[in-house]
Amino acid sequence: MTTTLTVEGMSCEHCEQTVTEALEAVDGVAAVTVDHETDSATVEGDADVETLLAAVEDAGYDAAA
Numbered sequence: 001m002t003t004t005l006t007v008e009g010m011s012c013e014h015c016e017q018t019v020t021e022a023l024e025a026v027d028g029v030a031a032v033t034v035d036h037e038t039d040s041a042t043v044e045g046d047a048d049v050e051t052l053l054a055a056v057e058d059a060g061y062d063a064a065a
Contacts, residue, residue, distance in 0.1 A: 001044070001045065001046055002042060002043070002044055003042070003043045003047075003049055003052060003065065004040060004041070004042050004043075004065075005040065005041040005042075005043065005052060005053065005056065005063050005064065005065055006039055006040060006063065006064045006065075007019055007034070007039055007040065007041050007056055007061050007062070007063050008039055008061065008062040008063070009060070009061040009062055010034075010036035010039065010061060011036060012036060013036070015036050015061070016034040016035065016036050017034075018059050018060070018061075019034045019041055019056055019059055019061060020032050020034045020041075021059075022055045022056055022058065022059035023041060023043055023052060023055055023056065025055065026047045026051055026052060026055050027047065027051075028045045028046045028047035028048075029043055029044070029045040029047050029052075030044045030045040031043070031044040031045070032044075041056065041063075049065045052065075053065060
């Protein structure tokens with residue numbers, strides 16, 4: 001399953017890495033692609049959307065599905 005999130009507040013590659021690491025730590029995530037220029041994160045795997053959103057928010061960014 002592919003889930004695309006809108007992530008607000010990222011401004012650089014360091015932000016991308018922070019969000020990537022937060023999402024990769026979620027059980028069920030197989031792959032993550034994050035792009036600060038498009039404010040998006042694409043997640044492959046069977047993780048729950050609410051869990052993904054919580055992980056991004058815990059990392060300090062606003063997220064929506």
